[in-house]
Amino acid sequence: xxxxITEGEWQMATGGSTKSxxxxxxxxxxTDVERNELIEKFLLDRGKARLQELSxxxxxxxxxxxxxxxxxxTVNGMARGxxxxxxxxxxxxxxxxxxxxxxxxxxxxxxxxxxxLQELSxxxxxxxxSDLKAMxxxxxxxxxxxxxxxxxxxxxxxxxxxxxxxxxxTDYLTRxxxxxxxxxxxxxxxxxxxxxxxxxx
Numbered sequence: 405x406x407x408x409i410t411e412g413e414w415q416m417a418t419g420g421s422t423k424s425x426x427x428x429x430x431x432x433x434x435t436d437v438e439r440n441e442l443i444e445k446f447l448l449d450r451g452k453a454r455l456q457e458l459s460x461x462x463x464x465x466x467x468x469x470x471x472x473x474x475x476x477x478t479v480n481g482m483a484r485g486x487x488x489x490x491x492x493x494x495x496x497x498x499x500x501x502x503x504x505x506x507x508x509x510x511x512x513x514x515x516x517x518x519x520x521l522q523e524l525s526x527x528x529x530x531x532x533x534s535d536l537k538a539m540x541x542x543x544x545x546x547x548x549x550x551x552x553x554x555x556x557x558x559x560x561x562x563x564x565x566x567x568x569x570x571x572x573x574t575d576y577l578t579r580x581x582x583x584x585x586x587x588x589x590x591x592x593x594x595x596x597x598x599x600x601x602x603x604x605x
Contacts, residue, residue, distance in 0.1 A: 442469060445526060449489045488529035493521040496529065499536040503551070503590075508535065552586060552593040560585055560593065563600040572596075572603060 446466050452458055458466065469486075500506045509521075512532050518524055524532065552560075564573050573585065576596050582588055588596065 445530075449491065449526065451491075486526050487522060488524040488526055492524075492526070492529040492533065495533055496521055496536065499533065503553075505536055505539060508539065552588045552590055556590065556593040556597065557586055559597055560600065563597065566600075569600050569603060572600060 443466065446469065447453065447458075450458070450462060452462075496509065500509055509532065512535070513519070513521070513524075516524070516528060518528075521529070560573065564570050573596065576592075576599065577583070577585065577588075580588065580592055582592075585593075585596075
């Protein structure tokens, strides 16, 4: 649902827009509804609910974006080259709670020929966030089908230093038909850790 933009709101947001500015903004909004979507996205990315909450600087920035939009510098209502916000990048990192989500993010970046989250556009970051939030949470059994985690790898390295444990690790790798510890699945690593801990007792 689009937020209705009134002249009073623009005056409060920009410190008093001139009549010519207001007329220009209204003309832009009438010719392209996607500009309203750009405004909503602008407010959301800055944690603002209404135009009145914008500072003079933020309001000026928004007006500049609308002008860029009118010049045809947007794709689907979002300015070309507008990078994902720091808040979006941080949220994406926080959503990577398991290997499946991390793998999805990597594939998303590869598909878009991007090397990092900072290279995503605002729209792409929003799509990625929506995809990650829609992914189901994994159960214990599903997590076990992924490769050993860095934490498990470090724990095994510590336990392996204890007398006799090195042979236990070697024997386990032989039975599992793995050449190295980092080739183990998460479930196999958990089993090996349990064996090493029990042997130490």
